[in-house]
Every structure is written in structure tokens, then in C-alpha cells.
Amino acid sequence: MTGTVVFDLDGTLADTSADLIAAANACFRARDLGDLLHPQDDALIAFHGGRAMLRAGYGRMPSDRLLPPGAEDEDFDCLLDHYGQNIMAHTKLYPGVENALKQLADDGHILAVCTNKPEALAESLLRALNIRDAFASMIAADTLPHRKPDPRTYKTTVERAGGKVSRSFLVGDTETDRKTASAAGVKVALVSFGPEGTAIERLAPEALLHHFDDLPALARDWLA
Known part of the structure; x- marks a missing residue:
């Protein structure tokens, strides 16, 4: 049977970790934060989803930087858009x-x-x-x-x-x-x-x- x-x-x-992290980093760069996640070291975070990656990155921002209200939702849409356009890069x-x-x-x-x-x-x-x-x-x-x-x-x-x-x-x-x-x-x-x-x-x-x-x-x- x-x-x-x-x-x-x-x-x-x-x-898929490298492409997911690249998408998150693209959103961070758009806010002039640079690449906050590492393609290899943060691979496990990538497999917990887009918002997990964003929150991990936010936790590494310089202490003098503050995000505007609704930033996570905006960045999540940014992440999905970037990822969808580069879904098979790596x-x-x-x-x-x-x-x-x-x-x-x-x-x-x-x-x-x-x-x-x-x-x-x-x-x-x-x-x-x-x-x-x-x-x-x-x-x-x-x-x-x-x-x-x-x-x-x-x-x-x-x-x-x-x-x-x-x-x-x-x-x-x-x-x-x-x-x-x-x-x-x-x-x-x-x-x-x-x-x-x-x-x-x-x-x-x-x-x-x-x-x-x-x-x-x-x-x-x-x-x-």
C-alpha cells in the first residue's frame, strides 16, 4: 500500500537562504543601513521567514537609528518584491x-x-x-x-x-x-x-x- x-x-x-538574505539586505540598504545579515552565518534565520530576517537585522542597527512607524510592513513588501525578482540567483x-x-x-x-x-x-x-x-x-x-x-x-x-x-x-x-x-x-x-x-x-x-x-x-x- x-x-x-x-x-x-x-x-x-x-x-534558498542566500537569495532570501539578499532580499532582506536589499531592504536594509534602501534605508542606508548596509547589509545587516550574512549569507552563510545567518542562513538559519532565513529559514524562519522574511519577518524573522527583518527583525534580526533591525536588532543590529546602530543605536542612534530609529525606524519610522510601519517600517517592518514596508520592508516586508520590499523583501517579497526583491526576492520574487531574484528567486533563483543562488x-x-x-x-x-x-x-x-x-x-x-x-x-x-x-x-x-x-x-x-x-x-x-x-x-x-x-x-x-x-x-x-x-x-x-x-x-x-x-x-x-x-x-x-x-x-x-x-x-x-x-x-x-x-x-x-x-x-x-x-x-x-x-x-x-x-x-x-x-x-x-x-x-x-x-x-x-x-x-x-x-x-x-x-x-x-x-x-x-x-x-x-x-x-x-x-x-x-x-x-x-
Whole structure:
């Protein structure tokens, strides 16, 4: 019997951190603040979303600088606009993604994406990466009135793909994914090749995924 494998996007299927940080830095430069985030050192912040990046940068501003009211909302729009125009400048799939997706499909599994990235950007990125057609459904931050870690988001992703929640699991990279899986009552495999490395084990996932080559076997085990 087949099952459904649900993927997070940023930090799980693709390393998008450099392009996300570049977008945040573009907004900081527009305020004459310079580049407040580092492409490598702040990669983990990038995977927590646009507002997390902006707030991290604001925390590094010179003490004599004050932001005007509504600055974060203005900068968030700026960030999304810049990112949308430069969505594939540095982004790459993690090694083994394409082969893993093909093998999972060949094994009869349904594939889906559940991300907190805005839907238009998620669609654009998946198509630019040439993997959109691999997924039966894709639920993003603004697809529904709620988002991860709300379990309804995950459950809707599985159901729209034509699968059953009881025969599914999540592949992700952050605490949000850990909480989503727990709330939905499913297992989660967290990748160990992101910014946290194997330290992600602190979140007690049911499995650590060290390379996408290992995913088809894990799916056979969990969904057998």
C-alpha cells in the first residue's frame, strides 16, 4: 500500500537562504543601513521567514537609528518584491532531491509540499527548479486561513493530494515542521544537511535524513 510524503520547501528541498538574505539586505540598504545579515552565518534565520530576517537585522542597527512607524510592513513588501525578482540567483536543490522524488513516485507514493512560503513565490520557485509536476498538491502560507504548525494545514495538503493522513509523513528542517507533525499525529524526518546540521536532533524527530538517497528506503519502512 502506498502513502503520502509531504515536504517543506525552503531548507528541505532547496537551499534558498542566500537569495532570501539578499532580499532582506536589499531592504536594509534602501534605508542606508548596509547589509545587516550574512549569507552563510545567518542562513538559519532565513529559514524562519522574511519577518524573522527583518527583525534580526533591525536588532543590529546602530543605536542612534530609529525606524519610522510601519517600517517592518514596508520592508516586508520590499523583501517579497526583491526576492520574487531574484528567486533563483543562488538557490539550488539539495543533492539527491530529483532522484529521490522519482524513486518515491516509482514506488507508488504520492508527493506533496506544505510550506510557509507565500503561494505565488512557492509556485514560482518549484517551477524554476523544474520539480512542480512531481507534487500532487502544494499548500503555502496564504493558501488557507491558517499555516504550519496548525495541523489543518498539513491535513489539507495530504487530502488535496489524494492521500490519507494516517499513511503519510513530513520531511522538514525546522521546529515548525516538528510541531506540525506532532500536531497532525504523523512522523517527521528532519534533514541534517541544513544550517543546524545534526544538532537538529535536539527536536527529537522520528528520523534524521542525512541525504535524500536515504529517503525512499525510509518511506518503504514507514509506509509499508
